[in-house]
Amino acid sequence: MPDLKDQLHAVWLCFEIPRAGGRLLETGVEQFLTSKREGELGEIPIVVVFTKYDTLLDRMERTLDKSFTKDLSKEAVQELTKKSAKDKLKEVCIAPLEKFAGSDMPHVTVSTKGNHHEETLANLIRTTEELVCKHIGTDASVMTSVAQRVDPGLKIKASIEVGKRKYWKALASSAPFKNRSMWDCLHVLHTDIVNVWNFQDPDGHLCSPEFRTIMTKMVDELDVGPTADPNKNLAFGLSIVGTIAGILSALAGPAAPIVVPIVASVVAAKWVYEVYQRSRSALQRFMKYIIDLTLVLQTLYLLSENRKLSRRAIKLAVKSYHDSPMSGTVHDRIQQYDKQSTFLERADRDSLDQFVRLLQSYNISAEEMPGLRGKLPAVDLSSDEPWDTKS
Secondary structure (H helix, E strand, C coil): CCCHHHCCCCEEEEEECCCCCCCCCCHHHHHHHHHHHCCCCCCCCEEEEEECHHHHHHHHHHCCCHHHHCCCCHHHHHHHHHHHHHHHHHHHHHHHHHHHHCCCCCEEECCCCCCCHHHHHHHHHHHHHHHHHHHCCHHHHHHHHHHCCCCHHHHHHHHHHHHHHHCHHHHHHCHHHCCCEHHHHHHHHHHHHHHHHCCCCCCCHHHCHHHHHHHHHHHHHHHHCCCCCCCCCCCHHHHHHHHHHHHHHCCCCCCCCCCCHHHCCCCCCHHHHCECCCCHHHHHHHHHHHHHHHHHHHHHHHHHCCCCCCHHHHHHHHHHHHHCHHHHHHHHHHHHHHHHCCHHHHHHCCCCHHHHHHHHCCCCCCCCHHHHHHHCCCCCCCCCCCCCCCC
16 A cells, blocks of 8 residues: 555545536536445545635625615625525535535535635635545544645644654653653654644754754743733734734834844753653643744744745744743643643543643634734845844
């Protein structure tokens, strides 16, 4: 059997939503769908993708009765347009599809422009990931999440799956890390988490010794950092965007370097050179490192918009997370959790559900991402600068 990476995980069967009088399915496609329904094509999941949904919405809005809509609010017109598009989609796409494929063939709509096109792409990715996980397995679904660059929530989910399989239990037993320094152990964790996010990082900044060192220093630094008001339920994304805006407004000019206090001396904390031992303090540091790194990368995802990474962009992500009240709150929650039931006990019982919920509670959804990016101040992150810059 070929390696998992060489296997077919899923099929996207794409059709442009037909205009008036157009035909959705050709004869060959009808035969293909019939074969799938009758079980002749195996378990490989197929997702039918109806494209240019934004065009259908525009067409439906133009055909609305103007005498009826002239007194309606913009929101009411949008809802009426969506209903008309949904009815038309059922008539010209879903009904012909179900005739040959049956009623259980997964299908989604996607747009290539408009206010919600990223949401439609995220829905496609999530649908595919769920089907791959169900029919092929978790390993394949993780690869799906790694490859996509639309939904940060799936990146966090994949990080969790990789962690569960590769090192969370190992940290508790200490056997796989015997006689290895904490730095060596963190090297494994760091590389795995960075790889999940699949950034355009041809220069290897995210796996450089400098960035690894910055992240180790953050583990101790944030224990005395700011914390959010516990009486305010502020979402992670809005908190980060507000912090980014404050950082950029304080710069001397648009090209002024990003100064990160914990980069002042790129020397790792002393504890990273110690030999790993199964202890409460060691595991707590590892958990802080995992969450800090994941949330810094999520912040970088917000900033980078799939562009090539620069050290300037990475430093802004680090400083934004470091300076945000959310970072101190993350560390405080980890410490409170550890007081209630130690990581050692929970890892031994393979019961890290609360840690997983903690990580997922700071997730930025694909639906939130466009709105948050729209709130970000303009900033040039394409130019590069050294890790260590003075104010």
